[in-house]
Amino acid sequence: MTPLQQLQSKIQKAKHCECCIKRRKRYTRNAITYRRTKLGVYTAIFGQQRKKSKQRGHKPPEYTKVELVDWMKIHGFDGLYDTWVKSGYQTGLKPSIDRLDDSIGYKFGNISLVTWGENDKNNHHNLGKEVQQIKDGVVIATFNSTYEAERATGILHTGIGQVALGRQEHAGNYQWEYIK
Secondary structure, three states: OOHHHHHHHHHHHHHOOHHHHHHHHHHHHHHHHHHOOHHHHHHHHHHHHHHHHHHHOOOOOOOOHHHHHHHHHHOOHHHHHHHHHHOOOOHHHOEEEEEOOOOOOOOHHHEEEEEHHHHHHHHOOOOOOOEEEEEOOEEEEEEOOHHHHHHHHOOOHHHHHHHHOOOOOOEOOEEEEEOO
């Protein structure tokens, strides 16, 4: 190691003392642990609802966090939560709230308790443009979006989109076209 490399190594090590590294690891562990508690999940869901409402230009949720927690308990949160914990915290099984009508904000008449996987699946059905899967000039299938095509075929939606835009020749040995 050259003297310059040795100096750079010392400087790099000095940036993070052992105490700081231990503190950061402990904080990260605690944050992950909290997010996996019932209170952590309630807090994350309510926080996301407030954030997303603002991004979409909707009013904030028409209920408090305490009211949401009570509603979630009545609608089966404990069962979904227990299933998520038993799964080893698989993302797709985490409890989530889905809006029934996407044009309306969060209010009790417009929400349902689902898993994150169900919510994710529901949120992609209206996204994007319809796309056709083509093999040897023959349309094999039509999908509502590149996300739906990805779920059905296992081919990444980004590749499908690149082909449909004419930036790439094929994705998954298929041609793809947006329906105009």
